[in-house]
Amino acid sequence: MEARKGNLMGVRNDIKVLDATIRDGGLCNNFEFTDEFVTELYKVNIKSGVDYMEFGYKASKNLFRESDYGKWKFCNEEDLRAIVGDNISDMKIAVMADVGRCDFKTDFLPKNESVIDMVRVACYIHQIPAAIEMIEHFHTLGYETTCNIMAISQANSDQVEQALEMLCQCNVDVIYLVDSYGSLYPENASALAQTYIAAAEKMGKKVGFHAHNNQNLAFANTIETLSYGVSYLDATIQGMGRGAGNCAMELLLGFLKNPKYNLYNLLYFIEKYMLPLKEDGVVWGYDLQYMFTGQLNRHPREAIDFTTQNRRDYAEFYKSLLDND
Amino acid sequence: MEARKGNLMGVRNDIKVLDATIRDGGLCNNFEFTDEFVTELYKVNIKSGVDYMEFGYKASKNLFRESDYGKWKFCNEEDLRAIVGDNISDMKIAVMADVGRCDFKTDFLPKNESVIDMVRVACYIHQIPAAIEMIEHFHTLGYETTCNIMAISQANSDQVEQALEMLCQCNVDVIYLVDSYGSLYPENASALAQTYIAAAEKMGKKVGFHAHNNQNLAFANTIETLSYGVSYLDATIQGMGRGAGNCAMELLLGFLKNPKYNLYNLLYFIEKYMLPLKEDGVVWGYDLQYMFTGQLNRHPREAIDFTTQNRRDYAEFYKSLLDND
Structure with a gap:
């Protein structure tokens, strides 16, 4: 076991917080957020010190009809710009591209023509070669990239090792451990995180963690993996996300000691926008x-x-x- | 750091699960459970493999009027016997006695005249001498005893060390780490647990953990501390307990690999008794x-x-x- 990095009182400047509310939360309401909701969330994320905001998927319009979903399933450049303008903030904009469900060769502008900063490529572990093809394409376009290997609790150690080896040879910036089924215990999650970090650090890459709250462990697993060196941390407001939801942003920002992160604005946002969403019948969370x-x-x-x-x-x-x- | 004890697949035969639903949950409804509820909970705990069931407090009738509370604030012998008879099951019966709020010299029968097996003495860290006086009294009467040092997140390391030293010299059987404020992170909780275990093991004593869920960490902290050797684990059905509640029994039993523990009966109990309780307006849980x-x-x-x-x-x-x- 490696030692923990940093301690509970200090600041880890390598930490980056990513708000995935629209993307993972969009799975709860078919991505049908109002423009006001998304605009206010954008503003509150900036005020809260959030480092990246993920706006949704870049889903294939050949596979999914635009009329069947809210616009954040597709994240058209003009829809993004309607919210963020040229995004003059320090917060970066991320979108997710699923292996096999994204027309990646046609649907992305070169980075210097887009407000998108980072493309997160989501795949299952057997799709790593397809993910790498996409990552290299996005890298060439000028984007930061991540590879989010989903359902990692069902992969075996050999697969994980090989996947990490392949990814470490490519141009990906961040490799994400994704507990899609909320099945990892802190002991598993931190052991896996250490495996990822050992592989990634040698190649100058970062490791991220995306939790699900099926066993009420999303926050615990997030802070445990971070204590071993994971630096990209996904969270959503009030844990809004598919099924049991994710690590709650308010728990995470309340935990982090860097004074750039703060809770107040987030709380006003929750009162004004999240409580009504729940009252309107959008359902997520541990049960x-x-x-x-x-x-x-x-x-x-x-x-x-x-x-x-x-x-x-x-x-x-x-x-x-x-x-x- | 000591190594973890056991692993995620195996059985730790030293583990004891204690259901504190009536005692900590009683703080949510003034201990006003129906006899049917308590009887069915007693039966379901036995079927689920629970090792101890805590029925409530032995509160001083000089300080608290019996008419102001449900009977489980006082746990009269005849009220216990009305539920459990002579308790012919393998599950043991526990009650809690608070330092300064219990007439311990008059309100307890000798063990051989009582269905109570274990008395849990709850105190703040400055009350250790008073707790020890009570523990020795209960030990002499023939009971198993625990000392539950509450609000441990506000104690300093010197206090913890001295308290453990004093307790290790007395006849207490189990020393409990109690995160009353739900303030510990897994990293704190497991470090504290290791301090407790190092002191307790030398004297043949066991260590317990009682969690609160203020930061959604009750289950995580429970399984993290258990992995370092804590063996007495408190939980309540659906986490019912003061404020944010406790570690949920269903999460804990679903985690433990010992086949003596099982979930089914607990689920029927939740459907029939816990959901109506919530619908009647009894409130607890993370917020x-x-x-x-x-x-x-x-x-x-x-x-x-x-x-x-x-x-x-x-x-x-x-x-x-x-x-x-």
């Missing part, structure tokens, strides 16, 4: 059905269905999950 | 106001008031907490 899929290391899709159907028969649902195995 | 007091390492009383008043002005509340400092 038993997500705990089951987290404990069982499974995709949350059945738990999301259970939630959508307003079911309360937890025991029957749990039994059905075990029957499927 | 921003508790996060603030956890982050600030403070008693949650102002956050509980904020909750009771149904306030939603989180930013103003946060500001007022900082003004008080």
Whole structure:
């Protein structure tokens, strides 16, 4: 085990906080945020010291119809600019591109014509070669890049090692550990983080962590992995994100000691924009059905269905999950 | 740093799970549980493999009027027996006795005349001598004893060291680390746990952990401290407990690998008894106001008031907490 980096009182200047509310939260409301919501979130993220704001996906318009989703599924340049102008702030703009679901060769401008700063390439571990092809393309266009290897709790150690080796040879800037199923315990998460860091540091790359809250461990896993040297930290306001949601931004900013981060503006935003969203029926967050899929290391899709159907028969649902195995 | 004990796949036979739902949860509803609720909880705890069930406090009737509270504030022998008979199960019965708020010399029978197995003595760190007096009394009566040092996040290292030294010289069986304010991060909690364990193990004593969920870390801190050798683990059904509540029993039993623990019966209990309790307006659980007091390492009383008043002005509340400092 490597030693922890920094301590609970000090500032780690390598830390970057990324707000993924529109992107992961968009999975809860079909990306149908009002322009006011997104504009105010942009402003509050800047005031809170957030380093990156992810606006959504760059999804393929051949695979997904624009009329079926809110605009943040596609992140057209003009829609981004309608919110951020030329983004004269210090906060950087990120979008996500899924392997196999993004027309990456046609849908991205060269960086110097775009307000986007960073493209995050999301893939499963068997898609690393496809991810690298995209990463090299985005790198050539001038973007910062990340590779977000999803569902890492289902990969075996050999796969992880090989994936890291391949990624370390490419031009990616940040390699993300993604606990898609909220299945990792702090002990797993920090061990994996150390494996990533050992590989990445040699090549001058950074490591990020993206948590899900299925077992109420999103924040814990985030701060545990950060203590071992993870520096890119994803969070969403009130943990808004698919299923059980993510690491809550308010918990993370309250934990970080760098005075550039502050909570006040975020709290006003929560009062004015997040509480009404919940009252309008947008649902996310820890509940038993997500705990089951987290404990069982499974995709949350059945738990999301259970939630959508307003079911309360937890025991029957749990039994059905075990029957499927 | 000592090594972790055991691993994520194996069984640690030293682990004991204690259900504190009636005792810590009683702080949410003035201990006014129906007899049916308590009886069914007793049965479900047995079926779930829980090792100890804490029924409530043995509060002084000179300080508290019996008519002002539900019966589990006092845990009269006849009330316990009305639920558990002679308790022919393998699960043990615990009650809590607060230093300074318990007539310990008059209110306890000798162990062989009581269904109570364990008395947990709760104190602040400056009350250790008073706690030891009580512990020795209960030990002489024949009970297992614990010392639950509350609000440990406000004690300094010298105090902790001295308290452990004194306790290790007395007849207490288990020394509990109690994160009353939900203020510890996994890194703090596991460091403290290792200090406790180093002191306790030499004298053949065990260490316990009681978490609060102010920063959504109750479960994380519980499993982190257990991984370093803590063996007595407090949890409550759905985390029911004062303010932000405690470590959720369902998360803990889902984590532990010992086949004696199982979830099904607990899930039926939640459906039938816990959901109605919430629908009747009993409130507990993580929310921003508790996060603030956890982050600030403070008693949650102002956050509980904020909750009771149904306030939603989180930013103003946060500001007022900082003004008080």
